[in-house]
Every structure is written in C-alpha cells, then in structure tokens.
Amino acid sequence: MINLLWGDPLPPTRGPKPAMTVEGITGAAIALADTDGLDAVSMQRVAAALSFTKMALYRYVPGKAELVALMTDVAMGLPPDRPRRPWREALMTWALDLYAAFEKHPWLLLSTVGRRELGPNELTWMDHGVRALTESGLNGGQQLDAVLTVVGHVRTVAQQSLSMPGGSTGVTEEHITSALSEVLATQSERFPGLAVAMRSIDGQQNKGLTFGLDVILDGLEVLIKRG
Amino acid sequence: MINLLWGDPLPPTRGPKPAMTVEGITGAAIALADTDGLDAVSMQRVAAALSFTKMALYRYVPGKAELVALMTDVAMGLPPDRPRRPWREALMTWALDLYAAFEKHPWLLLSTVGRRELGPNELTWMDHGVRALTESGLNGGQQLDAVLTVVGHVRTVAQQSLSMPGGSTGVTEEHITSALSEVLATQSERFPGLAVAMRSIDGQQNKGLTFGLDVILDGLEVLIKRG
DNA sequence: CGATAATTGTGTCCACCGGACACGGTTTCA
DNA sequence: TGAAACCGTGTCCGGTGGACACAATTATCG
Numbered sequence: 033m034i035n036l037l038w039g040d041p042l043p044p045t046r047g048p049k050p051a052m053t054v055e056g057i058t059g060a061a062i063a064l065a066d067t068d069g070l071d072a073v074s075m076q077r078v079a080a081a082l083s084f085t086k087m088a089l090y091r092y093v094p095g096k097a098e099l100v101a102l103m104t105d106v107a108m109g110l111p112p113d114r115p116r117r118p119w120r121e122a123l124m125t126w127a128l129d130l131y132a133a134f135e136k137h138p139w140l141l142l143s144t145v146g147r148r149e150l151g152p153n154e155l156t157w158m159d160h161g162v163r164a165l166t167e168s169g170l171n172g173g174q175q176l177d178a179v180l181t182v183v184g185h186v187r188t189v190a191q192q193s194l195s196m197p198g199g200s201t202g203v204t205e206e207h208i209t210s211a212l213s214e215v216l217a218t219q220s221e222r223f224p225g226l227a228v229a230m231r232s233i234d235g236q237q238n239k240g241l242t243f244g245l246d247v248i249l250d251g252l253e254v255l256i257k258r259g
Numbered sequence: 260m261i262n263l264l265w266g267d268p269l270p271p272t273r274g275p276k277p278a279m280t281v282e283g284i285t286g287a288a289i290a291l292a293d294t295d296g297l298d299a300v301s302m303q304r305v306a307a308a309l310s311f312t313k314m315a316l317y318r319y320v321p322g323k324a325e326l327v328a329l330m331t332d333v334a335m336g337l338p339p340d341r342p343r344r345p346w347r348e349a350l351m352t353w354a355l356d357l358y359a360a361f362e363k364h365p366w367l368l369l370s371t372v373g374r375r376e377l378g379p380n381e382l383t384w385m386d387h388g389v390r391a392l393t394e395s396g397l398n399g400g401q402q403l404d405a406v407l408t409v410v411g412h413v414r415t416v417a418q419q420s421l422s423m424p425g426g427s428t429g430v431t432e433e434h435i436t437s438a439l440s441e442v443l444a445t446q447s448e449r450f451p452g453l454a455v456a457m458r459s460i461d462g463q464q465n466k467g468l469t470f471g472l473d474v475i476l477d478g479l480e481v482l483i484k485r486g
Numbered sequence: 487c488g489a490t491a492a493t494t495g496t497g498t499c500c501a502c503c504g505g506a507c508a509c510g511g512t513t514t515c516a
Numbered sequence: 517t518g519a520a521a522c523c524g525t526g527t528c529c530g531g532t533g534g535a536c537a538c539a540a541t542t543a544t545c546g
Contacts, residue, residue, distance in 0.1 A: 047522025048512040074503065087505085088524050096504065145372060145418060150438060155450055163452030172456035173466065181471035184415025185408055191372060192407070211377060223382055225390035229399035239400065244408035251478030274493025275541040301532065314534085315495050323533065487546105494541070503532070512523075 036098060037105055037151040052082060054092050058102045062137070065103065070139035073100070100143050105151025107137040111160045119256075120249050122164035127182050127245055130157065134190040141191045168256050178252055185244045193240070263325060264332055264378045279309060281319050285329045289364070292330065297366035300327070327370050332378025334364040338387045346483075347476055349391035354409050354472055357384065361417040368418045395483050405479055412471045420467070 035041050040054055060081045065073050075086040075096060093099045112129055114122065134140055144154075161179035170178065212230060220227040262268050267281055287308045292300050302313040302323060320326045338356055341349065361367055371381075388406035397405065439457060447454040 044522065046514055046520070048524085050523070075505085076503080085525055087507095087526080090505075091523065142372060145369060150442070152446075152449075155439075155442065155453065159450040159452040161452075162456045166452060166455070171461075172459035173461050174470065175452075175456045176460070177467045177470040178474065180415060180419070180467060181412055181474060184471070185411045188407060188411025188414065212382075215377070215382065219379075222379075223386040225386040225388075225393060225402075226382065228393070229389045229402045232399035233403070234398075234400050240404045240407055243401065243404040244411070247405065247408055247475055247478035247482060249478070250481040251474035251476070254477040254481065255474060271493065273491070273541095273543055275495080277494070302534085303532080312496055314497080314536095317534075318494065490543100490545080492542085492544095494539100496538080496540100498535105498537085500535080501533095504530100506529080507527085509526085510524095513521085515520080516518090 036093070036102060037149065050091070052084065052088070052092060054102070055106075056082065057089060057092055057099070058106050061099055061103050062107050065107075065139045066137060070100075070142045073103075075099075101149050101151065104140060104143045104148075105153045107140055108133060108151070108153045108157065110153055111157050119165050119168040120253065123161070123178075123182060123252075124245060124249060126161050126164055127186050128241075130183060130186050131190055131241060134186065135194060138190075138194040141187060141194070144187075168252075169259070170252075170256065174255075178248075181248055182245070185248060186241070189241045189244065193238075263320070263329060264376065277318070279311065279315070279319060281329070282333075283309065284316060284319055284326070285333050288326055288330050289334050292334075292366045293364060297327075297369045300330075302326075328376050328378065331367060331370045331375075332380045334367055335360060335378070335380045335384065337380055338384050346392050346395040347480065350388070350405075350409060350479075351472060351476060353388050353391055354413050355468075357410060357413050358417055358468060361413070362421065365417075365421040368414060368421070371414075395479075396486065397479075397483065401482075405475075408475055409472070412475060413468070416468045416471065420465070 036054065043050075057078060061073050061078045064077060064081060075089055078099075079086040079089050089099075093102070111126065114125055114129075116122070117125075158179065161182065162175045165175040165178060168175075212226060216223060216227050216230060263281065270277075284305060288300050288305045291304060291308060302316055305326075306313040306316050316326075320329070338353065341352055341356075343349070344352075385406065388409065389402045392402040392405060395402075439453060443450060443454050443457060
C-alpha cells in the first residue's frame with residue numbers, strides 16, 4: 033500500500049491489458065466524495081462510475097482503506113509554491129493555502145482523522161510548513177509543534193465552517209451561532225458565559241480563521257523574541 | 260432527539276413497563292466504545308450487551324446517530340469545578356481538563372467531527388471556557404474564537420497522541436516521529452525541512468500540548484494587553 | 487368486570503457494505 | 517503449442533442500519 037501511495041511500481045506484462053488505472057479510480061472516488069460526501073464513496077459506486085464491477089477495483093487497490101488514503105493524498109495535492117518570506121508571513125499564507133485545500137475537498141477533514149499512513153503530498157505540506165520556520169531560531173521540535181498547532185487551528189475552523197456534503201462558502205461561525213442562539217433562547221441562564229458572549233458578536237467573515245492564526249503567530253513571536 | 264439530549268420527557272403509562280432505560284443503553288454503548296473503539300458500537304452489539312434484540316433499542320433511541328450523540332454528551336460529562344482564577348491559569352487548566360476528557364474516551368475525537376447537535380454537557384464546557392475570559396477585556400466574539408482556538412489545539416494533540424482503540428498514555432509525538440523517521444530514512448532529500456527538524460528533537464513528554472497552549476495563551480496575552 | 491387502546495420486545499425482511507474466492511477469457515513467454 | 521500469469525465477473529458470506537408486522541402486556545374507559 034505504501035507502494036501505491038509512493039507510485040505504482042511494476043506494470044506486469046503477462047495477462048490482458050488493464051482496463052483501468054489507479055489514477056482513474058482515485059479520481060472517480062474523489063469526484064464522488066466532492067459531490068456526495070465521503071460516506072457516498074463505496075466500492076460499488078466507484079466501480080459503477082467507471083462502468084465496472086466493484087470486484088474489479090480490488091485488482092488495483094488492496095481495499096477501501098487504501099483507496100481512501102490514495103484519495104486523501106491526491107486531493108491534498110502539493111502546497112502552492114510561494115516566494116521566500118519572513119517566517120510570519122510565510123506561515124500565514126501556508127495556513128491559508130491549507131485552509132483552501134480543505135475548502136476544496138471538505139471530506140479531507142474526515143479522511144485525515146485518526147492514525148493513518150502519511151502520503152508524499154501530505155508530507156510535503158508538513159515540510160513546507162516546517163521550512164517556513166527554519167530561520168526563526170526555533171529548534172526542530174518547536175518547529176514541528178508550531179506547525180502542528182497551526183494545522184490544528186486550520187482544521188478546527190474548517191471543520192466547523194464547512195458543511196459536510198457540498199457547501200463551502202466560508203460563513204465561519206454561522207452554524208454554531210445559530211445553533212447556540214436557538215438553545216440560549218430558552219436556556220440562557222444555564223450558560224451565562226455563552227449568553228453574554230453571544231450578545232457582543234460582530235458577524236465578520238472568516239474571522240475565526242485569521243483571529244486564531246494571529247493569536248498563534250503572536251505567541252510564536254513572543255517565543256522567538258524571547259530567544 | 261433534542262428532547263433525548265436534554266432529558267427524556269414523558270414516561271408513558273399505557274403498555275408494558277419498559278425493561279431498559281436510555282441511560283442504560285447509553286452506558287452500555289459507552290463501555291463498548293471505551294474497550295473496543297467507536298467502530299465496535301453497533302445496534303446489535305449494544306443490544307447484545309444488554310441481552311436484548313437490536314430492534315428493542317429503537318423503542319428508546321430513534322437511530323444510531325442519536326445514540327452516538329447521547330454517548331458523546333454523556334461521556335464528555337461536565338467540566339470539573341475550578342476556583343476562580345485569572346484568565347490565563349483558568350483557561351490553561353480548562354484546556355488540560357478537556358484533554359483529560361479526551362484521554363478518558365478517545366473515541367470522542369471521532370464522534371465530535373462534522374456538524375452535529377450540541378448537547379448540554381458540551382455546551383457547558385464551552386460556557387466554562389468562555390467564562391474564563393469574561394474579565395479579560397475581550398469582546399464576545401473574541402472570547403468564542405479564543406476558546407475555539409484552544410479546543411482546536413487540544414483536539415489536535417489528543418488526536419495524534421492517543422491511539423484509537425484502547426491506548427492512552429500520552430506519548431505525544433511518538434508515532435508521527437517514528438513514521439517520519441521511517442520515511443526520511445530513504446527520502447530525506449525530498450523533505451529537507453522535516454529532515455533537519457527531526458534531527459534536533461528532544462523527546463519530552465506531552466510537550467506538544469503545553470507548547471501549543473503556551474503559544475496560544477501568549478498570543479492572547481498580546482492581544483489583551485494591546486487593548 | 488370486560489373491552490379497548492397504547493406500548494412493549496421480537497422476528498422477519500430488505501438494501502447495502504467490504505471482501506473472499508472460483509471461474510472463464512485474454513495475453514505473453516518458454 | 518502449451519503453460520503461466522493476469523484480467524474482469526459472478527457468487528457467496530457476515531455484518532450494518534432500519535422498516536414493518538406481530539403477540540404479549542398493561543392501564544384506562546364503559
């Protein structure tokens with residue numbers, strides 16, 4: 033399976049020509065997930081989208097888990113190339129690029145939970161994130177932890193701002209606030225903190241993303257300047 | 260279903276006495292998830308644990324999604340009561356408490372992804388988090404965003420440090436580093452940033468959690484002091 | 487007291503899921 | 517010209533969530 037993630041090794045020569053490709057299967061599965069969500073991705077449906085039997089897929093992919101891993105790495109893609117910049121701007125645009133990737137394929141939030149095999153594209157993302165901090169003065173562990181903190185925040189905001197199936201347009205806190213106000217209408221005395229916080233809210237676009245990023249980067253700056 | 264989350268309303272009077280309770284079902288499901296993971300929670304297995312047929316559960320719970328929502332809110336529990344303290348210490352211990360909750364029921368990381376119905380316990384967690392910041396000078400939206408950033412980081416670290424089925428003992432970066440070093444052994448030139456970062460790592464316990472929290476709180480402090 | 491209506495747990499059935507396996511057709515190599 | 521390798525298909529299995537009809541149980545009403 034690692035072999036699949038890192039490029040298919042040997043096209044055999046003996047039998048009939050394969051009628052499909054791993055790339056085609058992965059692409060069909062991604063298209064399916066993009067339109068109908070990750071739950072709609074089943075072997076049957078992927079095969080049907082390619083006009084084949086589901087069992088034919090197992091000639092190219094060991095199982096569903098590996099297919100999802102392939103989908104994930106391909107859909108993640110490579111981080112866009114950005115010019116060298118000071119660590120803060122570099123990490124900020126890197127985070128926004130990552131958010132854009134989640135925005136393009138919201139199901140990535142589901143397929144990247146839990147322990148899993150990391151593909152080359154995902155590793156490249158991590159590499160670029162870490163490299164934004166190479167000249168910051170932080171040591172290796174700090175760099176990794178810092179990137180982890182940023183990706184965690186991006187994930188959280190994306191997860192809460194992107195409706196799972198198709199929706200995207202980042203209306204950040206839209207749902208949570210509406211769900212909250214619904215509850216607080218009758219239970220406001222039970223959640224006093226939330227109640228007063230909700231009253232002084234300014235419905236700004238994508239605020240949660242940049243707010244948290246600014247906070248994290250400010251914190252990193254403190255750490256870096258402290259030396 | 261909301262009714263279920265917020266307390267069962269009316270025990271009817273006509274037919275035979277119910278032989279189970281929603282609490283019992285939820286408890287059995289939680290126990291099952293604690294030992295064998297969330298994937299092991301099926302209607303059949305939950306019913307079998309209570310020596311009943313799976314269809315009997317549907318008299319108490321509308322469906323599996325609602326059962327998982329119940330499990331989630333119950334397992335989350337209420338945040339421990341802590342004495343009033345300045346916002347920074349309050350938020351820090353709140354975050355550590357939240358991490359402990361995820362440590363106790365690792366499957367919460369899976370059951371709390373995507374759009375879902377928020378239960379009273381989960382809302383209480385949010386309320387306590389926000390209330391830690393009431394005297395910080397931040398406005399309501401900022402308070403919510405700040406708490407969201409913290410929970411995002413806690414989730415990320417927990418997710419990567421807790422092995423899904425049963426394991427717990429927070430050996431934070433253990434897996435990611437081992438998986439990374441495995442790849443970097445042969446592909447180090449392809450991920451130069453990761454390669455050098457891995458070389459200067461100090462295998463400290465649970466470092467990722469406190470590191471990120473310190474960074475976030477430092478950033479909040481900057482924002483607050485700026486006024 | 488007896489009939490009725492409501493509610494319980496069960497049994498049966500369905501579509502769908504991931505996957506094991508055997509089979510016949512196709513292609514290349516010895 | 518076999519023989520060996522590989523492809524796509526069909527069949528089968530255990531498991532999933534859930535709809536539905538059914539007999540048994542219980543409280544209420546006449």
